[in-house]
């Protein structure tokens with residue numbers, strides 16, 4: 149790529165597209181004409197490779213019935229492990245430390261059930277007040293299962309400005325009462341990246357285990373979970389990884405914890421060669437596979453085969469490079485074109501601290517999003533005042549980014565948003 153040097157013209161957008169080494173991947177996705185999809189941070193688009201691998205698995209079911217478990221093109225019995233091997237480089241882990249299983253929330257339950265071991269004074273769980281609600285619900289219910297009151301035992305570190313978290317504040321809250329820390333890698337609203345290495349070092353220096361929710365970072369930014377010595381992590385595969393609605397999630401367990409008994413056990417956590425012995429004594433796998441519970445959701449794993457292959461081929465470093473440049477371009481255009489309209493860019497601007505989406509704040513955000521949809525842009529809205537826009541490296545162009553800002557400018561200049569109510573839709 150040439151050196152980026154902002155210019156507001158469409159010609160410059162086209163030049164960036166011409167220089168884009170990932171541009172050809174766009175043809176591999178189903179892109180609706182006349183629609184600019186900027187919501188890949190919520191639900192990624194379907195690729196032809198993901199569709200193909202799903203159809204292959206369906207064909208195996210059609211042809212082979214139960215023999216698909218061992219004889220399918222992608223043998224179902226090993227699919228969670230096969231997919232772990234393909235995707236482990238995305239999180240900087242070895243294949244054995246990852247398993248593709250469950251969903252984000254279910255995996256969080258599993259990992260807390262396995263690694264939250266209150267003892268003596270150390271009985272509390274540390275999280276933050278900006279995290280995704282499902283994580284909080286899971287942590288509250290896990291505390292209740294242990295007989296603790298979430299009001300006193302779930303510590304939620306406050307944000308100073310309602311957008312960002314300060315690592316200093318998180319570290320200051322790592323007291324001797326904390327048994328476990330659960331934090332996001334990237335905050336779902338402001339797109340802030342937390343310094344995972346620093347937080348892990350500080351947690352360990354205090355004898356605390358730490359796990360991360362990687363929903364908004366995996367597939368968008370590189371990670372080095374093993375090098376940073378993160379204890380565990382969990383994420384979904386339907387946002388940046390384009391696995392489809394409700395596709396199976398993933399978890400990471402640091403190899404130093406292999407052998408920890410799964411808190412929620414089931415027969416798919418068995419050592420593979422023992423599983424069909426049907427003994428009532430579980431012999432867990434000696435990998436992250438031990439944290440599986442029941443039969444894998446094969447049809448919701450299948451699209452990931454094609455999708456992960458694409459990520460492996462494109463390379464997460466190149467994906468991050470384009471994502472950083474296109475979010476920078478989007479922010480530069482917003483600064484240049486939308487100065488008069490009351491927007492605030494709520495995500496951190498520094499490369500090290502921003503994830504894959506731009507978080508644009510405005511008091512009319514809900515209805516601006518409705519107008520954007522009407523004029524062919526798919527953003528998403530997060531209460532109370534956030535428009536999230538994610539230019540996705542594998543399928544969005546710079547020209548699309550340029551057009552989004554022109555459309556937004558027109559909506560603001562003509563006050564087109566005033567035709568809508570400033571309330572969110574059911575699924576926002």
Ligand SMILES: Cc1ncc(COP(=O)(O)O)c(C=O)c1O
Nearest residue numbers: 251252253280282336361363384
């Ligand atoms: C950060 C984060 N955590 C958890 C979830 C919940 O994920 P799931 O519905 O896959 O359990 C989501 C998205 O829905 C999320 O963005």
Ligand SMILES: Nc1c(O)cccc1C(=O)C[C@H](N)C(=O)O
Nearest residue numbers: 189190191280336363394575576
């Ligand atoms: N999982 C979702 C769904 O089933 C419908 C709509 C949105 C989602 C999401 O994943 C939302 C997402 N976690 C967020 O960052 O807000």
